[in-house]
Amino acid sequence: MIKKAILYAVSFFLALSFVQWIMSKEIQWGFNLGSSFMAFLFMLLFNWANVPYQWKKGDKGN
Secondary structure, X not given: OHHHHHHHHHHHHHHHHXXXXXXXXXXOHHHHHHHHHHHHHXXXXXXXXXOOOOOOOOOOXX
């Protein structure tokens, strides 16, 4: 789960840097790092939310 979020954040960082380098020849490192960190958190929470919860973990005869 964490590996997938890190991979997504790194690819997002590289894509943003490449687009800024092509378009304006000036890369805004702070914006790219902040956006990549937010993408990392989003993917981490998104993957965490997709894990189903087992409602009857310890069925004790209720």
